Amino acid sequence: MFQGSANFVGRQHELSLLQEKLQQPGVVAISAVSGMGGVGKTELATQYAHQHQADYPGGICWLNARESNVAAEIIQFAQAYMNLEVPQQDFRGRQLSLTEQVHWCWQHWQPPEGLALVVLDDITDLGSCREFLPTAHRFRVLMTTRLRYLDTNIEEISLDVLSPEEALELLTKLVGERRVQKEEETAKQLCEWLGYLPLGLELVGRYLAKKPPHWSLAKMLQRLQQQRLQDEAINRHKQQLQKTLSTAQLGVLDAFELSWLELDPMTQRVGELLSLFAPDIFAWKWVESATSRLNWDATEVETAVEQLYERHLIQSVEDKSGDIDYCYKIHPLIREFLKLKQAASEQIDELKRAFAETFIAIAKKIPDSPTQEIIKSVKDAIPHLAEVAQNLSASVSDENLISVFAGLGRFYEGQGLYALAKPWLEQCVSVVQSRLGDEHPDVAASYNNLAGLYKSQGRYTDAEPLYIKALELRQRLLGEEHPDVAASYNNLAGLYSDQGRYTEAEPLYIKALELRQRLLGDEHPDVAASYNNLAGLYKSQGRYTDAEPLYIKALELRQRLLGEEHPDVAASYNNLAGLYSDQGRYTEAEPLYIKALELRQRLLGDEHPDVAASYNNLAGLYKSQGRYT
Template sequence: MQKSGMVVITAITGMGGVGKTELAIRYAKEHEASYPGGICWFSARESNLAAEIIQFARLYMKLEVPQELGGKPLVLKQQVEWCWQNWQSSSGLVLLVLDDVTNLRSCRELLPKANHFRVLITTRLRSMDSSVVEEISLDVLEPKDALQLLTSLVDEKRVQRELQTAKELCQWLGHLPLGLQLVGVYLAKKPPNWSLTKILERLKEQKLLNEALNPSQKQLEQTLNTAERGILAAFEFSWQELNPTTRHVAKLLSLFAQNDFLWEWINSASQRLSLTESEIETANDELYQHHLVQWIEEKEGYCRIHTLIRQFLQDKLASTSSSSIEDSTEGLKMNYKQAFAAVMVEIAKEIAESATREFITSVQDAIPHLIEVAQSFIEAVRDEDLIFLFVGLGKFYIQQGLYTLAETWYIQCLSTVEIRLGEEHPDFVESLSNLAEIYKLLGKYTEAEHLVLQVLALKKSLLGEEHPDIAEILNKLGVIYYSLGKYAEAEPLYLKALEMRKRLFQEEHPYIAITLNNLALLYDSLGKYTEAEPLYLKVLEMRKRILGEEHPKVAMTLNNLALLYYHQGHYNEAEKFSLHAVKIDKHFLGEENPDFATDLHNLALIYSAQKRYGEAEISFLRVMEIKQCSLPKDHHLLTDTIYALGKMYKQMGCYTKAEPLCIKALDLDKNLLGDEHPCVATSLNNLAELYNLQGRYTEAKPLFIQALKIWEIRLGMNHPNTVICRNNLENLLARISSIPST
């Protein structure tokens, strides 16, 4: 692992239970000082390894992984390659551990190529490319070592007294460490008169019994080799030692994903099975004493179970017979799943729309288990909780700007709710609304409009005209029309929503602040600055009082005020509000969040207007990185930054740098918003101004004419943008007419 000048890839191979993961853990702990660049551990069994790597890079390495480069979208594999290429190498060697790899081909495709990486793979498979990978085949123990391990677990006198039987016992267990550990722990708890001969006989009897078990256990047997079948018999010894309540807890363990889990979750699920605190504590002790669960030193309160143990526990759950908890066998199995699912749903409910960076990190470990419920045990989720599981997953990814991943869960939510609850159920309508929201975030406004109109019709039929939900949908529809540049259609929707919310809620309600903010944003866009400012100030006052001085919603309002003052040319006032918004969102959301990127974009606009071009350029380029990571390549927010950067280069006189950006912004706006959107007019006017400055009058003229026509129709004859464009066109025509004909 310490070879220099090359990436080193080492694979520990061997059967389940031989100690591959334990060896990797021991190596990582003992050689931590050799890897100043950090140690990254991924559970690679049946997981989306590419997504895990990208998410790790975003959360912990603070890398802004782009979704496209050079105008071309990047697939997951290319994004992973980008992560490795941009991983900080100045700190020194990095150890990357991929534990329990089950798909070698896909794993190899994702490995780094930079020579500051050292890769350690554990796998049961033995088909690694020896020209690339150094393979360490971790075979079962040598007979003498197996005997030594058994002796260390039991008692030397006891082993020496029946030395030949002890050797037979080791051989029967296939000299496999996990099996020896299970039997050794079992023996250590028995009185001295329990002979090794008696244990060996019982193991053989148990193996014969296993061979005559139900179909689910037979299927498990078929997947195991001879030594692993020996472990199954040894596991039965441990299982028989557990008291009935501990077995309930053990079966719950089998439902978790093959990832670390918090014992608190087990505790909560066990209580839902009517187990007492005392019984759960006993289960904790027994499972640990029998080596069926491992506590993780580095993560307080977290534990894990071996892959084979998880398989055996899943088999126990599958072969569950009726008990006092439930009369029917299937009912009892469902009880376990329902208890597990209920705990995960409660975690999903805690994921808020404005979750902080710290909260996202804290809930990270629960996400694989939420996904396990969504993919494998959705039938165990109660009807009234069904939507919360998917919404929690969606919010988790939205808060990181991973809108495409959120879209996947919202689509699955809609499908699942429709099948189980039907199209008339309120949660189906809510699922439509959530999907519309993610389409809005993705810039898919037409799809969002279609869904919101559908939601509005369904809500009215279910709730009537006078209901808070109707006001919410009117507000959402107004936002979509505003985004589409349909300002005349957005305003009456905002006003109606505001009127309803004032009737239905008290004056200080957050929902009223939302609509006031949207209305102010509309007036700002229409150039009605004197109408927008008092609304923004009122929203700021309300949100500070309701949410506190340093909340992301407060930052959003500060940001909007900054833009308003920027549009009016009050740059010092704008900068003050913008810097405050940046500070709040940087602290609460982190520098990877799209909302932080919006703050930084607006600050760059102000710097550019103040001719502080160096500061503006740094900010714009940083915003581009963030947005390329979190947004589709044709999203309007990304286009906004491309446009603004091109405009700044134009102001600086850097025409060759400005032109491709101005053209790209115009093309993206047309493709996304259509030919008649006000943003398209803005891009047309900007490109026309660039051509005008270069003396390319014949190219500038038709662009000014198109922009003026759009603004006159959409914003009115007296809007500041319309007036500026009209003056630009008139000056251009005067300049053209003054040019002598040839």
């Protein structure tokens, strides 16, 4: 049996649960501690055996169920520790089978009285050792395994990673309190990077403990991030580290490698694909989408995922939002291990393309003004879309390149989260320009999108040159008669209008409206937007009689084309109400302001700038009426 770590933390609930299950009277109690490689199953079993040694006066037998024949181990244990001479034949001279020899050992167990605990560490195939399990009621059997659902008769305790607090406590025990206190935030980040996995923390902690004091936690974290699993801190093949490891602490890489070798070729391919996901939950439907693009057999893929799940290489996760029926996650260190395998895959380019295309399709569906429903439906995909943008853009086709960054931009900007949208839209300009050159319509679109963000932030001097660049580039590349040129006229006009530069804005708004009507026809949302924007300009100038019919046209067109439940309809209610309010037509304005507010709350949620604007506008109306309370 292993000695156990002096740095053991947490797991008190699991230890109590084990004791409760294994101490049931009158039965051969069999319990299994299951979990992925490196989560601390062996350590938990070790701690339990040490802490409850007194409960097993019949002795404790620890067997390694993976590396050798279990039957042979039992017989060797009986001979070595109980001085038993295991017979090879019965009294008739018949040769005893291995199973019979093992049962003879259980029957002649020493000492002959009291409960005995048998630990089978790292079961990989219950079928191969089931016949060798004891049947007498005095025995208690504790298994550790990376498999789930061994048997309905086996009480299973699923072991998860440590809590952040427990992980920090473990790291503190390993590297010293002073060191952690000095860099507490970095220590927390280090625990998080290691996924709160005990063996990962143990290995890195032991590595750090041997370093001089100037070797900071920040340096360790940076090194791990750069070198990943190939760093000597988590690679047991480095001679100096291997000497510090006990058998119970084989190492993260070792545990994962053992699981990997057991997988079918298709399961390995699926594992390589799954490593492309960001370290967040992912939906089964996205796996299906990517594998269908690879023309992989759906049944084989399902079998592969089941095999990965059984071995705890992926974990099932409950999606608390209820938007995803089946979702999974990969432990961060397992993901890193799979990435090493993926890098050596002959199919790597195909895998990356299929993965990227899956999330590009989602990005393209994100509108400029996403509703709460849309945000809810795509939010879990955003980390994976970001992974495509950050690490897989080389696998994205030229025509889809802008969609990756623009989708992320729309997701955040549409919620008023401008600071989160900004890096994606700025990166979009540089990446698209670098790949496609200066003279490309998508470069113009990236200028336009970034300018729109700056305008929303009130950064007008930053926005104007980008809008002008986008317009000139579109005119040069697409010609005057193109919807994108109309969009550029409209957007530049909007910028001028926001700055009070009405004489510059009006001809551009009119150009945009005429061009859209000519190219798109009267029944189009962009035409409704032009009516709305030109009306807003007239309202700002006090030209109320010019503004009202345009606002009404915009509202009716939007209701007809988009339906009542749309942010643009809410905007039209708000704008028409503002016009009436400015004219002192308060009784007409109030119900429209209220409609706009309720619609925005319903569609966009309370935490949105447009909802704030609605509160503000309704308050302004009441103030104008002297309704101060």
